[in-house]
Amino acid sequence: MKTRILAATFGVLMGTTATVALAGTLDDVKNKGFVQCGVSQGLAGFSQPDSAGNWTGLDVDFCRSLASAIFNDPTKVKFTPLSAKERFTALQSGEIDVLSRNTTWTMSRDTKQGKFAGVMYYDGQGFMIRKSLGITSAKQLGGASVCTNTGTTTELNLADWFRTQKLDYKVVSFEKSEEVVKAYDAGRCDVLTTDASGLYAERLKLTKPDEHIVLPEIISKEPLGPMVRQGDDAWFNVVKWTYYALLTAEELGITKANADDTLAKTENPDVKRFLGKDGSFGADIGLTNAWAFQIVKNMGNYGELFEKNVGETSPLKISRGINALWTKGGLQYAPPVR
């Protein structure tokens, strides 16, 4: 008897869970009036709170764009800082609506943990070296000593790369990245290796940042992008097309400054469709037709966000590289809005 009651209670509980889940994240978000966005606990240029306590960074701005698309208000977003360990459980348990936390898109994560909506930043492992050594390519690094973290994929990638290049090298590895930077700064090794975006932040911790350069070679693929729960296509569409809208805006030359002007004057059918003058693309995914206009008006396009947070105008000074639009030799490419 008791077991039956237990089973019934359990069934009821599971039933309610299922119906709540069916309601869909987009409707939930609209009802509660804000997007709950999972970010990192502090990563320069991607998501970190500034001295006034406001969250800034590329990953943060993506969430603000999402809020702009849904509510036409970039402030309607709440941030949950997450450690690397808890990020996927937080997404799956519904604690957050979208995970925008410099998470590398890999097959297992994309198939088991959630769905990746796009690549906000194409990262990869790179090398930093002293300018005075006169080396311009990683292929000249034969015999070099390399500082890195122990027990990470960074170390494995390094070994793979030097083996395929048939070059000699010596590893000087440390537990913490603070120690790695310190050892490199003290001259205990010739080369410092970690994710390229991280290299630029680490460079600022060196005593003479200008005397070091990041070599052009990238030896691993680390596409970082926003992630949503599986099985919720409506919400997945909104997140994915927010990302595409940022890219399309840059491609069409629409910026935060000229958005109003473009909307008023444009005759270009692509721009008209994008900004919601033609068609009902926004309404079809459960938003307003002005969704893309709201994103650009409030936040700017992808290029603007990149420059502001990690690009040449930021302290990190990362060049666009493969994160440029496909029209400029990069990898950022958005399907057409039609």
Next chain:
Amino acid sequence: MSDVTASAAFVRPTLAEPRDPPKSFVGPFAWARAHLFGSIFDALLTAFGLFLLGWIAWTVLDFALFRAVWSAKDGETCRAEGVGACWPYVEAYWKQFVYGRYPAEERWRPTLVFAIFAATLIPLAMPKVPYKRANVIAFLVGMPIASYFLLTGGVFGLEPVETTLWGGLLVTLIVSVVGIVCSLPLGILLALGRRSKLPIIKMLCIVTIEFWRGVPLITVLFMASNMLPLFMPEGMEVDKLLRALIGVAIFTSAYLAETIRGGLQAIPKGQYEGAMALGLGYWQMMGLIVMPQALKLVIPGIVNSFISLFKDTTLVLIVSIFDLLGMIQASLADPVWISPVTGKTGYLVAAVTFWVFCFGMSRYSQWMERRLATGHKR
């Protein structure tokens, strides 16, 4: 008889003036000679110790004062070569170190909570101040209720503030104070339960204590914040900070229970028998006779647990609750202030803050021990 008087003729009627001890046995020099330079080995040790102390003091002072950067707009100045501590970074961030991301215009509320906390705790800690009973009620009932409503808001026209925005020293103090205040009574009950003659209560207490002592605090926090929501029906949410608080309190109470049980075992059987002979019931006997003696015996152990609890609060960072250390680490990622010395400055601030609190607790407990040392002093 007369003989005695006669022989006492050369006994001095008054005491001789005491002479000063030899010059080489008094004063700071003699003390130093006896204690610091007693032998060649002692002299070497002293010299080495002095050198070490001087070197540490010089390194810290040199970094924190002499080479420090005192004013700067951003991290650019701190990136210069050979500079010491980057104090402008602390100036820009100290509010976050104290309040976390608590909204700026609402920061008077945590400030008021700090003030109420100090106003109720300090008189409580000073034995001479009267009205102890009212004070205890104010501290244990008034202060938590006032703090709860002030911090969370949502009543009396106060803006609601989510616990995810709390952080810094505020969270460190909340976690440790709640942990300390809740774990002591829980620990006492568990300790009594473990020595109880009622088999079910005894078993329950043993299982609780051994289970919570058997798992690491990190696991407790991680389970509470990440696994628990997966088992709960959707829509039902227990606040993350609250989950961590409960975890920390139960965890500490298990350790305290064992410390207190040690004290209980040191109380001679005669005390129990005496209490029973007076006709006291179980709770009266425990509350009036046994516990006061047992607790006094284990003050060092209890304070030990409290200090380690205070330091363990930094572990809440792994469940993304930003205590003082967490806020400092998060601020280190700000590209505006990144520099070779920013990290060291931040960690110096954390170290000094933690040291002040832990050292304060330890000194207070030592003073309390001396004050209560009635008949146990050896």
